[in-house]
Amino acid sequence: MTSSPGEFDDAGVRQRRTFELEENKTQEALTTFTDLKSCLYAFKDLGNSKSHDYIECDCYEDRHDGVNRACGEDSDCINRLTLIECVNDLCGSCGHDCQNQRFQRRQYAEISIFRTEKKGYGVRADREIAANEFIYEYTGEVITEDQFRDRMADYDRQKLKHFYFMMLQAGEFIDATMKGSLARFCNHSCNPNAYVNKWDVAGKLRMGIFAHRDIAKGEEITFDYNVDRYGATAQPCYCDEPNCIGFLGGKTQTDAASLLPQNYADALGVVPAVEKKWIKLMKANGEKIVKSEVNNVNVEFVRSLELSPCERLDEVSKVMSVLLQADDILIIKRLTERILLTSDQNLHYQIIKLHGYRCFSKLLATFCDEPNFQLEILQYLDCLPKTTKNGILLSQIDKKVEELRSQPELQQVCDTLLEKWSTYETYKRISKKDVSENISKTKTDLRRIRLPPGWELIHENGKPVYYNAQQQTKLHQPPNGVSKTFSGGRAPSRNATPEVPANGFNGKKKRVFDTEEYEKKKKQRMEYQQKEIERLKSEETRxxxxxxxxxxxxxxxxxxxxxxxxxxxxxxxxxxxxxxxxxxxxxxxxxxxxxxxxxxxxxxxxxxxxxxxxxxxxxxxxxxxxxxxxxxxxxxxxxxxxxxxxxxxxxxxxxxxxxxxxxxxxxxxxxxxxxxxxxxxxxxxx
Structure with missing residues (x-):
């Protein structure tokens, strides 16, 4: 019942076989295991993400017909870009039930289970699924590495044919053998239409299956086990794809097998051709190609990579998402090296936006025994463009740099950085109220605006202002199409009243000022401001x-x-x-x-x-x-x-x-x- 490799259309494009007519076996399949809505943890600290503090996005609530459209697929939500879900009451201005809560709200694609010819049960799409769409969460029992090895041996003794282990992070595994979700029935393919991705959801790491490309209705949903799933021994592969490697599972990889998980490969800029070339070279030298049992990574391959700088915004997103989650020192170091090679200033803004200062603070702590590498990171920080100080304060990277001043080889660059950051300005974030007031006054919806690199939306004197720290420019209107930088950091409003000449005339009518009344009102404003300051100080003291x-x-x-x-x-x-x-x-x-x-x-x-x-x-x-x-x-x-x-x-x-x-x-x-x-x-x- 697997796809036939020889079916092509008139244009020579291979046709994907569908299984719409096969009997629905979902209810039958559900009797073979315990269905879990979420993972069970053998110990409460298993599955914890490496980001100890919850990270907020900077989106704004956007409700239409009772639905919050914030943080959607096409948005610039920094949490979504770095594989972090927003959480109600924790994520600030994006509001409750935004579009970046797919795991929490179980927004699964419509799927069903059917019986395949050689592979047992399989999963099929009951509707068309778009590329990158969330399909299903892979749930099970989260266990330690020792438990994983014991269960592998135990299941092998029981002569179980199918294994459902998936690595969550170093030393932790999801076992869906006895307890799991329908996602456990997704079969392997050497040319899969889906992939597995790890997301941070309210401090816990969760594995989701996502569409690698558009999936037709009735098509079987598959992903690559050689990267994401574990079994006791190698088993024959029945995917019938032209590039089929002939088996799945086991330690030793063949010419077509992946050398590291897909998210690591994407973040490092590795394509299959690079892997194949390296494998061919190793085989020519008579060396075995073995992946680590701990993190499914070929260490020698990762060390041999000649890294290139990030060249696109999506590449930066992939690198930053892995850096926020990774716990493998080699992978972290190589990804950091790729960031350090990136010199495009527009990408620098994207690095800062995607929790960059938080990542750099983590990196300085991670490589505490490598002062030379710390020096490279500090020098790179000094090259980053000027922004608001908010990200620096939230990440507390300034405190980390202050600690590093005690090292003589780092003192000079630390002093330079701290002095540079001291000139940055701190601003209040735009609130929902500011957004609503701006729409009513200017008809401009701040939630719909995508600012060019270097521009931020800040709060100044009770009003939203567009700010470019590098250019020292502030605008009251969106900067789209604006090229001129105005002195004093402000641009004239498009609806501003023309200036009045010194003689008091504007060419048509004389404008008279009451100096005494003006001074009186000025004095009243100053007194009010002084009282307000005193009141605030008193309240702060209390x-x-x-x-x-x-x-x-x-x-x-x-x-x-x-x-x-x-x-x-x-x-x-x-x-x-x-x-x-x-x-x-x-x-x-x-x-x-x-x-x-x-x-x-x-x-x-x-x-x-x-x-x-x-x-x-x-x-x-x-x-x-x-x-x-x-x-x-x-x-x-x-x-x-x-x-x-x-x-x-x-x-x-x-x-x-x-x-x-x-x-x-x-x-x-x-x-x-x-x-x-x-x-x-x-x-x-x-």
Missing amino acids: QLKLKLELEDRKKTELERIIAEANEQKEQEKLEKRKREEEEQQKKQRRMQQSKGEYMMHKWNKFFASIVPNMVRHYEKDLGKEHIKECSRDIAKILSSKEVKKDSKRGPPEEMSKEKRVKVREFTKAYMEKFSERYSRRKVPQT
């Missing part, structure tokens, strides 16, 4: 006092809780130590008892080889059975005496003459007493 009091109360309460917790912890430690000591004592007693029984057995065996010969001459008077019983009793008594003397000492290989004399004397005394008792029992009663 709020600070309340905050300090609240912090003191919290601190006292926290100290009490910590003290109680420490006391409880100590008590638990004592109880645990006591239990361990008791358990150790019991164990020692059991060991001693066991050892004593073992020594008793060895001594008993030793005496059993000697005593029967010493009592044999009594057999005529006592009988064979009584002799056996006496031999066992004597051996047991002698063994008990030896173990009592020394429980650790075992019997010798051969008994000494002195010991044999003592044993014979004890045996003789025992047998005489037994014979006497036996004789008395035989005498008949009269």
Whole structure:
């Protein structure tokens, strides 16, 4: 039921086979596993993203017919561009339920399950799916690497044919074998129409399947397992594509296999031709091509890459999205090198916009043991164009640079950077109210404007202003088509009143100013401003006092809780130590008892080889059975005496003459007493 590689249309374009007529097996497939709406975590800290603070976008709420159109597919939403979902109440001005919440709202494409000819179940599109559209989330149990390896071995022992592991990040895996979503039924293809991408959703990393190209209704949805899925051993591939590599899974890759995950390849600017050329060279040298089991990356290939600078805005987006999420040091370093090669100033603005200062702050901390690389990063920061200071303060990169001043080799560039940043201006963001007021006054919807590189929308004196920090220019109207930079940083308004000449005439009518009234109003404004400043200071002082009091109360309460917790912890430690000591004592007693029984057995065996010969001459008077019983009793008594003397000492290989004399004397005394008792029992009663 797989696609046939030989079907082409009149133009020579290969036709994609569809499966619309195949029976819908969705309900049947749902009985084979537990359907999960979201991932289950073996430990609560699994799946956490590397960005510890939530990152806000700078979009504005845009409601039409009750639907918020903000942060859509064609928007410049910096969260969407860097694979981060907006979260209600956390993302500022974009409003609730924006278009960048597909994972949270489960905005899945319409799909169903059908039965394939050789591959088991498969997933098909129930409508046309556009390129890059979100198809489905890949859910399952998020487990550690140790659990992953244990489950791989366990499933292999159970002879399971299909594996549903997917790496989430280094040391963490999604297992959808027993619990997952319908996405688990997506089959492998060497020429897939979908790909897997990792998104940061409210601090957790989540894997989604997205359309690689336009997908026709009824077409099977596939992605490349060699990059995204893990299995115990290599299995035959039934995709029937012209470039089929013949298998899926396993460590060693063939000529057509990917050497690193697709998002890493895109961010590094790697195309399949580069991979194939490197693989061919390695095979010619007789070297094996093996990908890392930890992160599915061929380290040697990544090190060998000759990187090129970013040349387009979408390339910058791909690099920055991986830098925000990546935890592999080699990948982070190589992507940073690509950023450092980028010299286009328009792309510099895009780097800054896509949480660039936050990334650079992370990089300076990551490469704390490489001062030369830190120096390259700092020098690159010095080359970036001037913007507002807001991004620097939010990322706290200025504090990180301040820390690096203590290193002599970095002090000069750090001082230069800090001095440069000190001249940047900080502005308040435009609020929803500002947007609404601007629309009512100027008929200009700020949400619809895409500003050229270097331009920002800021808040000044209660009004939105277009600001270019590099050019030191401020405009009240959008800068589209504006080329002239005005002195003083302001451009004349298109609706401004013509200036009045010094003689008070504008050519038609005299304009009269009341100086006394003007001065009076000016004084009133100044007094009001002064009172407002004092009021704000007073309110700030009051709020600070309340905050300090609240912090003191919290601190006292926290100290009490910590003290109680420490006391409880100590008590638990004592109880645990006591239990361990008791358990150790019991164990020692059991060991001693066991050892004593073992020594008793060895001594008993030793005496059993000697005593029967010493009592044999009594057999005529006592009988064979009584002799056996006496031999066992004597051996047991002698063994008990030896173990009592020394429980650790075992019997010798051969008994000494002195010991044999003592044993014979004890045996003789025992047998005489037994014979006497036996004789008395035989005498008949009269």
